[in-house]
Amino acid sequence: MQIILLLFFTLSLSTYHSNGKLILEGSASFDTSGFTILTNTTKHSYGQLFSTEPVYYKNSSFHFHFHFGIVPEHNHSGSHGMTFVLSPTIGLPGVSSDQYLGLFNETNNGKASNHVIAIELDIHKDDEFGDIDDNHVGVNINGLRSVISAPAGYYDDKDGRFHNLSLVSGKVMRLSVVYSQPDKQLDVTLSPAEFTDPPLKPLFTLNRDLSPYLLKKMYYGFTASTGSIGALHYMLTTMTGPEVDYPMFDVSVVPTLPPYPKKVSDKTRTILAVCLTLAVIVAFVTSGFGFVFYLRHKKVKEVIEEWEIQYGPHKFAYKELFNATKGFKEKQILGSGGFGQVYRGTLSGSDGEIAVKRTSHGSSQGKREFLAEISTIGRLRHPNLVRLLGYCRHKDDLFLVYDFMPNGSLDKYLNRSDTDENQERLSWEQRFKIIRDIASALLYLHQEWVQVIIHRDIKPANVLLDHEMNARLGDFGLAKLYDPGFDPQTTKVAGTFGYIAPEFLRTGRATTSTDVYAFGLVMLEVVCGRRLIERREAKNEDVLVDWILELWEEWKIFDASEESIRQEQNRGEIELVLKLGVLCSHQAESIRPDMSAVMRILNGVLQLPENLLDVVRAERLRERPKISMEVLLDVNSTSTLSFTHSFASHGR
Ligand SMILES: *[C@@H]1O[C@H](CO)[C@@H](O)[C@H](O)[C@H]1NC(C)=O
Ligand SMILES: *[C@@H]1O[C@H](CO)[C@@H](O)[C@H](O)[C@H]1NC(C)=O
Ligand SMILES: *[C@@H]1O[C@H](CO)[C@@H](O)[C@H](O)[C@H]1NC(C)=O
Ligand SMILES: *[C@@H]1O[C@H](CO)[C@@H](O)[C@H](O)[C@H]1NC(C)=O
Ligand SMILES: *[C@@H]1O[C@H](CO)[C@@H](O)[C@H](O)[C@H]1NC(C)=O
Numbered sequence: 001m002q003i004i005l006l007l008f009f010t011l012s013l014s015t016y017h018s019n020g021k022l023i024l025e026g027s028a029s030f031d032t033s034g035f036t037i038l039t040n041t042t043k044h045s046y047g048q049l050f051s052t053e054p055v056y057y058k059n060s061s062f063h064f065h066f067h068f069g070i071v072p073e074h075n076h077s078g079s080h081g082m083t084f085v086l087s088p089t090i091g092l093p094g095v096s097s098d099q100y101l102g103l104f105n106e107t108n109n110g111k112a113s114n115h116v117i118a119i120e121l122d123i124h125k126d127d128e129f130g131d132i133d134d135n136h137v138g139v140n141i142n143g144l145r146s147v148i149s150a151p152a153g154y155y156d157d158k159d160g161r162f163h164n165l166s167l168v169s170g171k172v173m174r175l176s177v178v179y180s181q182p183d184k185q186l187d188v189t190l191s192p193a194e195f196t197d198p199p200l201k202p203l204f205t206l207n208r209d210l211s212p213y214l215l216k217k218m219y220y221g222f223t224a225s226t227g228s229i230g231a232l233h234y235m236l237t238t239m240t241g242p243e244v245d246y247p248m249f250d251v252s253v254v255p256t257l258p259p260y261p262k263k264v265s266d267k268t269r270t271i272l273a274v275c276l277t278l279a280v281i282v283a284f285v286t287s288g289f290g291f292v293f294y295l296r297h298k299k300v301k302e303v304i305e306e307w308e309i310q311y312g313p314h315k316f317a318y319k320e321l322f323n324a325t326k327g328f329k330e331k332q333i334l335g336s337g338g339f340g341q342v343y344r345g346t347l348s349g350s351d352g353e354i355a356v357k358r359t360s361h362g363s364s365q366g367k368r369e370f371l372a373e374i375s376t377i378g379r380l381r382h383p384n385l386v387r388l389l390g391y392c393r394h395k396d397d398l399f400l401v402y403d404f405m406p407n408g409s410l411d412k413y414l415n416r417s418d419t420d421e422n423q424e425r426l427s428w429e430q431r432f433k434i435i436r437d438i439a440s441a442l443l444y445l446h447q448e449w450v451q452v453i454i455h456r457d458i459k460p461a462n463v464l465l466d467h468e469m470n471a472r473l474g475d476f477g478l479a480k481l482y483d484p485g486f487d488p489q490t491t492k493v494a495g496t497f498g499y500i501a502p503e504f505l506r507t508g509r510a511t512t513s514t515d516v517y518a519f520g521l522v523m524l525e526v527v528c529g530r531r532l533i534e535r536r537e538a539k540n541e542d543v544l545v546d547w548i549l550e551l552w553e554e555w556k557i558f559d560a561s562e563e564s565i566r567q568e569q570n571r572g573e574i575e576l577v578l579k580l581g582v583l584c585s586h587q588a589e590s591i592r593p594d595m596s597a598v599m600r601i602l603n604g605v606l607q608l609p610e611n612l613l614d615v616v617r618a619e620r621l622r623e624r625p626k627i628s629m630e631v632l633l634d635v636n637s638t639s640t641l642s643f644t645h646s647f648a649s650h651g652r
Contacts, residue, residue: 023050025091026102028224038082038102038224038233041073041261046102049235050091050221057086058216061448063178063381067193067236068222069257070123072168078231081122081167082224083140084177088115088215092223099126100144102223110143115215117141119177119188121152123167124227135167137175137190139206141213148206154191155201165190172236172254174198178381181448182440182599184209193254196389232260316401318394321356323348328358335409344404353404354389358397380449384441386464386474405472407465410434410522414460415531428565430469431526432573436602437471438463442519443595445473446512454510458518459499460525498532502587516592520584524548527577529562548582552613576601579608588619 024030027040028047038047055062064084072078083101085092096105103118104110118140125134129144138149153164165173172193179186187202224233234257324345325332332343340359347354381387392399413426426434438458445453455462455473462475501517504510521532524544532544541547548560558566561574580601584592593601600606609615 023052023090023221024048025050027226035255036222036235038222038235039226039231041230041232043226043228043230044097046095046097046100046223046225047233048091048095048102048221048223050087050219052090052219054217054219055086055450056216057218058214059181059211061179061181061444063176064220065174065176065198065381067172067174068121069170069172069234069236070121070168071170071232071234071257071260072123073230073260076166076168077229078168079124079227079229080225080231081120081124082222082233082235083118083120084175084220084222085116085118086214086218086220088218090219091221092116095223097225098227099124099129100225102225103140104144110145112142114142115213115218117210117213118223119175120144120146120149121167121175122149123231137188137203139186139188141210147208148204150204152190152203154189154199154203157200160201165192168231170257170259172234172257178202179210181209181211182603186210230260232257316390316392316399318392318399320347321345321392321399321401324354325356353406355402355404357400357402359399380445380453382441382444384437384470384472385444386472402474403466405464405474406467407469409461410463410465410471410526411460413465414525414529415534425529425564426526428567428570428574431565432577433469434463434465434471435523435526435577436599438473438519438522439595439599439602441471441473442515443599446515446595452512454512455515455518456510457496457499458515458522459496460522461496463522501589503589511589512594513589513592516584516595516598517586517589519598520581520586520592521545523577523581524560524585527561527565527574527581529564545582545585548578549616552579552582553617576608579612582616583608583612586616586619591615591619 022036024036025048027042027045028036028038028049029040031037036049038049039045040047066084068082070078070082080098081101083103085103092103094105094108095102100106100109101118101120101122103116103120104114108114120136120138120140122131122136122138123134125131126144129146131138131146132149133151135152136149137152138146140146151164152167153162155162167173174191174193174195176189176191176198177186178189184207186206186208188204188206189198189202191198222235224231236255322328324347325343326345328343332345334342334344334355336342340357343356343358345354345356346352386405387403389401389403391401413424442455442458445455457475458473462473464472464474466472499518499521501514504514504517521544525532528544528548530544533542536542536547540550548557551557551560557575557578558571560578561570565574580593580598584598586592597606601608
C-alpha cells in the first residue's frame with residue numbers, strides 16, 4: 001500500500017506541475033509576498049506574465065479562475081487596466097502601454113492574424129475603442145474594441161440584484177472565465193474574493209464559437225499597462241486551469257494589498273535614513289531571537305504536507321464541520337461505503353447544505369482515496385460534476401466537503417418495484433437529460449480537461465441529482481490521472497462489479513473506454529429501470545444486456561424500456577439510447593465509441609450506422625470475456641466490489 005501511495009503521489013505532482021515556467025516581461029515582477037505585480041510605479045509602462053506551458057484549446061472547452069487586485073495611485077483613480085489573455089506566442093512582443101494594455105500596438109490592433117483572445121479589466125474610458133465606462137470587463141478578440149462588455153459587478157445569487165464593484169478599490173477580486181465549446185458560450189463572472197463560490201449568474205455571456213480564433217497551440221498569460229496615472233496590477237493565483245509553479249494562496253484568508261507607494265520627498269528621505277539606521281541596529285540586536293523564531297516557524301511548516309500547499313481547495317476547521325453535522329450524529333448520515341460515512345450538514349452563517357465525507361478511522365485505503373480525490377476534483381469545475389468545496393484533516397480522520405445533492409443518487413430512482421406506487425418515477429425527459437448530463441461530465445473528464453481523467457467507478461450510485469434534477473457525477477475516489485508514462489498495472493484493480501469492462505479484468509488497465517463501458521450499462525439501466533443482473537421469471541431476461549440484444553434481434557428493442565416511459569412519441573429517443581447503450585457496453589473495446597462521439601449521437605448530430613446490429617452481433621461472437629480466477633481474487637480484495645450469485649450467467 002505504501003508503494004502505491006508513493007507512486008500515485010509522484011505521478012500527480014509531476015503531471016500537475018509539469019514543466020510550465022513563468023516568464024515576466026516589461027515591468028512585471030514577483031513581490032515579496034509571492035504575488036506578481038504586472039506594473040510598477042513607472043508611468044506609461046506595461047508588464048506581462050506568461051506561462052511557457054502550451055494549452056490546446058482549439059475546439060474544446062476551457063475555464064480559468066484567478067484572483068487579482070488593482071491598487072490605483074490616487075483614490076479611486078488609476079490607469080489603464082489589465083487582461084487575461086490566450087495568445088499563440090509566449091508573450092506578446094512589440095506591444096504598447098497606455099490604452100493598448102500591453103496587449104497590442106497601433107499597427108496590429110484589430111488584425112485577424114493576431115489570434116489573441118483577452119478578457120480586459122479596464123479602468124480607463126478610451127473612446128477610440130468604444131469603451132462604455134472607466135470600470136468595466138470586456139472580451140477582446142484580436143483587438144481592443146470589445147465584442148462585449150459590462151460595468152464591473154456581480155448578480156446576487158439570492159435576489160438576482162446587480163451590485164457594482166470598483167476594479168480600482170484595491171481589493172482582491174476573482175474573475176472566472178468559462179467557455180463551453182458544445183454550447184459555443186463564454187461566461188465571464190466577477191466577484192469579491194470573499195465569496196467562496198462565484199455567483200451563479202455570470203456578469204455577461206458571449207454566444208460565439210471561439211475556435212476559429214484560436215490556434216491549435218496557445219499560451220495563457222496576463223498583461224497590464226499604466227498611463228499618466230499609475231496603478232499596481234496584482235495577479236494572485238490561478239486556482240484552476242493549467243498549472244504552473246505558481247504561488248497559491250489560501251482563499252479562506254483574503255490578503256489585503258499594500259497601498260500605492262507614496263512619493264518620497266527630500267525631507268522624509270532624511271527621516272527615513274535615520275529610521276533605517278536605527279532599524280538596522282535594532283535588527284542586529286534581535287537577530288539572535290529572530291533565528292530561534294525562524295527555526296520554530298520552520299518546524300510548524302513541515303507538519304503541513306506538501307500536497308496541502310499544492311492543492312489549494314478550501315481548508316475547513318474541524319470545529320466548523322463538527323458543528324455543521326451536529327457533532328457527526330448518526331441521524332445526519334446520508335450513506336456509507338468502503339471509505340467511511342457521508343454526513344449531511346449546514347455550515348453556520350449560511351443556509352447552503354453540504355455533504356461531508358469522512359474516511360474510516362486510520363484506514364490507509366481511505367487516505368489513498370482522499371489524496372486521489374483532493375488532487376483531482378479539487379480543481380475540476382463542471383456543471384455536471386459534484387463540486388468539492390474543501391477538506392479538513394483532523395487526527396487520523398480526513399474529511400471532504402461537497403455540495404449537498406438534495407435529490408440523492410440515481411440508483412434510488414431505478415430498480416423500483418411496481419408496488420411502490422407513491423414513489424416518484426422519472427419521466428423520459430428527465431431520464432434523457434440525466435444521460436446527457438453524465439455524458440457531458442465524462443466528455444469533460446476524458447477530453448476537455450488538461451489531463452485525461454478516468455473516473456473508474458461509474459454506476460448509478462455515483463450519479464447524484466441536484467435540486468433541479470440535473471445529474472452530477474460524484475465520487476472520484478478511484479479516479480486517477482491517466483499518464484502514458486504511468487503503468488496502471490502497478491495499481492490495484494478497483495471498481496464495482498458488473499460495471500467493469502472485460503478487458504479491464506484481464507489486464508487491469510483502465511482506459512477511457514472502460515468508463516464508456518460502464519456508462520453504456522448505466523444508460524441501459526436508466527431506460528429499463530432495472531438492475532444489470534437480476535432474477536427474472538424468464539431465465540433469458542436475467543442479464544439485461546443479453547435480453548436487450550435478444551429483443552433487438554427480434555426488432556422489439558423498444559419493449560426493453562420501462563413501461564412507465566414507453567410512449568410512442570419517445571420511441572425514437574428510447575431506441576437510440578438503448579442501441580447506443582449496447583454499443584458502449586460492448587465487450588469488444590475496439591467498437592466502443594469515445595465520449596465525443598457519444599455526445600454527438602445523443603445530440604442527434606451523428607447517426608448510428610445502419611448495420612449496427614450486425615456489427616454488435618459479429619463482434620460479440622468473437623469476443624467472449626475471458627476471466628481468470630486470479631484476477632478475480634485480486635479484484636475481490638477491494639471493498640467496493642460485491643459479487644452476486646448470478647456471476648456465472650454474466651459470462652455466458
Ligand atoms: C519598472 O520596471 C521597469 C522595467 O523592468 C524598470 O526599468 C523600472 O526601473 C521599474 N521602475 C521602478 C520604479 O521600479
Ligand atoms: C476543429 O473543428 C473543425 C470543424 O469541426 C475541424 O475542421 C478541425 O479539424 C478541428 N480542429 C482540431 C484541431 O480538432
Ligand atoms: C475616495 O473616493 C470615494 C469616492 O470616489 C469616496 O467615497 C471616499 O471618501 C474617498 N476616500 C478618501 C480617503 O479620499
Ligand atoms: C506591433 O507588434 C508587432 C508584433 O506583435 C510587431 O511586429 C510590430 O513591429 C509592432 N509595431 C510597432 C509600431 O511597434
Ligand atoms: C452602479 O454604478 C453606476 C455608475 O456608477 C450607477 O449608475 C448605478 O446606479 C450603480 N448601481 C448600483 C446598484 O449601485
